[in-house]
Amino acid sequence: MPQETTTRVVIVGAGPAGLTLGNLLHARGERCVVIDKFDRAQLLGRARAGLLEHRTVATIERMGLAKRLFAEGHRHTGCEFRSAGRRDYTDFAELYEGRSHHVYPQQEVVADLLAGLVDAGGDVRLGVTAERVGTDGDGVLVHLSDGTTVRGEFLAGADGQHGITRTGVPEGAATEYGMRHEFQWLTLLASAPPSAEWTIYAQHERGFAGHLLRSDTVTRFHLQVPVGDDVAAWPDERIWTELRARLAHPGWTLNEGPVISKNMLDMRSRVIEPMRFGRLFLLGDAAHIISPSGGKGMNLAVADAVELDRVLAEFDAAGADPSVLDRYSERRLPDIWRAQEFSHALLHMMHTYDPAAPDAAFRQRLQQSRLWQLTQSEAYATSFARSYIGPLPITG
Ligand SMILES: Cc1cc2nc3c(=O)[nH]c(=O)nc-3n(C[C@H](O)[C@H](O)[C@H](O)COP(=O)(O)OP(=O)(O)OC[C@H]3O[C@@H](n4cnc5c(N)ncnc54)[C@H](O)[C@@H]3O)c2cc1C
Incomplete structure (x- = not known):
């Protein structure tokens, strides 16, 4: 050289x-x-x-x-949003010209x-x-x-x-x-096939949970955890208990498997x-x-x-x-x-606020309104789909 x-x-x-x-x-x-x-x-x-x-x-x-x-x-x-016992699927491709x-x-x-x-x-x-x-x-x-x-x-x-x-x-x-965001995530990769063919964002009183696709045999999960928590506080069994509870929906099964990696994310x-x-x-x-x-x-x-x-x-x-x-x-x-x-x-649409915060109940209502608009208003959902899927490629 x-x-x-x-x-x-x-x-x-x-x-x-x-x-x-x-x-x-x-x-x-x-x-x-x-x-x-x-x-x-x-x-x-x-x-x-x-x-x-x-x-x-x-x-x-x-x-x-x-x-x-x-x-x-x-x-x-598309993506599924779970909250308050409901599951709503938003088809981004349909809303954004395929x-x-x-x-x-x-x-x-x-x-x-x-x-x-x-x-x-x-x-x-x-x-x-x-x-x-x-x-x-x-x-x-x-x-x-x-x-x-x-x-x-x-x-x-x-x-x-x-x-x-x-x-x-x-x-x-x-x-x-x-x-610095007011939330913290534990993110993990599990050697488990996906439990749905799409991303799932779940808003739950115990905290947010996300199910994200990676491959036919590996799935990524995110869990909202208390700010300041260390990975050591989250043995695999605790992780699966939380994922089961937060993602639960009648008739739906969570595929579980060995955790390959887990990290706290700097939010x-x-x-x-x-x-x-x-x-x-x-x-x-x-x-x-x-x-x-x-x-x-x-x-x-x-x-x-x-x-x-x-x-x-x-x-x-x-x-x-x-x-x-x-x-x-x-x-x-x-x-x-x-x-x-x-x-x-999106972060604020799906996360659970500290119930001790004086404005927690108000913010929770705002959150419910956003989720409601996403499922009930085509204009709102289309705008969301465009941001989620991203802008058109640069040409010329
Ligand atoms: C758990 C997790 C999940 C994520 N999920 C998503 C997702 O779903 N979608 C998405 O779009 N993004 C996601 N991201 C973010 C995404 O991974 C990063 O934004 C992306 O890697 C940025 O790419 P980059 O090329 O800018 O930097 P990097 O990928 O960080 O690459 C920087 C490179 O620079 C090298 N380098 C650093 N210092 C030096 C040096 N002094 N000399 C020589 N080399 C050096 C490093 O070795 C590294 O290879 C995720 C991130 C994490 C951690």
Whole structure:
């Protein structure tokens, strides 16, 4: 490996954002280097998201990498809401011109994106940490843990919420908007076939429970737990007792199986504005994190990459006019805030408030009104479906 490589775009992070950008740039004949501190096995061992918006599927298809997704993933057209003894199914595809989600685990998306880039001859360096980022004349310089450096015209910070590329943001140039939610989730993967062919969100006096599809043999569950609880307080038997109680409905059976993994989820949301600082662009979780409610994080990461690729192409077409680069933040932020608003609303639609809170009963009534509108008002349900399934793909 030469001590220094020169490329056009240095991409730190080989998650959904970094690998999507790498594939799109490579397909246009642009030079880029993708760097990740994880080796291949670690990268493909990260089971996280699984709900792909239709625009995410369209992007993967456009890159020619959707073969396995269509063969092994499942089309997901609706959701069930359970509350106060009722179960209501909302058919999002019917409400949104046939558009749907696909269920396909994030680690499989990453595997396909990685294979696509490597097979096409892309420069992907795994198991190497970006330790320092800096500027150098008109370009950027990234120092790696193996002693090498990569010099580029642009730096794409796709290194997740704890990455280091944000250290390249000039002092005072960014505003960070954040909030900690008043809820906490225990999330788990169980080696159990799904108990329904769709997602179930259950609002129950004991707390929220979610049943989310992953594959024919693995199901993800979310449980609202008291804020501050530790995983140790939740042995498997307690988890199943709660899931059985909160998801219960006459005639319906919960499929159970060994718990493969369980974690407490950090229920925080954050957006950094703007998302471009000179030659540094932030993508995905490096720029924004969103509550897991509604499954938007990976989809936003992929959408950021699509937009950045488009803006870089427009920059070249405009004779390297730097003002064109501002379009990245201008176009991405409205979509990111729309997703934040939706995720926040869904969170508050399904969670149980602390009964000791003085406004708990009032908020509970608001919640019931939202659920009622979702099942009784087609206009409300259509708006919900559009937000849930996500906007149309970027074209042109
Ligand atoms: C349990 C769970 C469930 C979720 N469910 C959903 C869902 O259903 N739908 C959805 O859309 N989203 C979901 N999400 C969110 C989604 O997983 C993230 O939003 C997504 O991974 C963001 O992608 P990314 O490429 O921005 O970052 P990441 O996937 O975090 O990738 C960042 C990469 O950068 C690398 N890196 C970090 N620092 C360095 C460094 N210094 N040098 C080199 N490499 C570095 C990391 O190793 C990592 O591979 C879920 C998340 C969790 C935890």
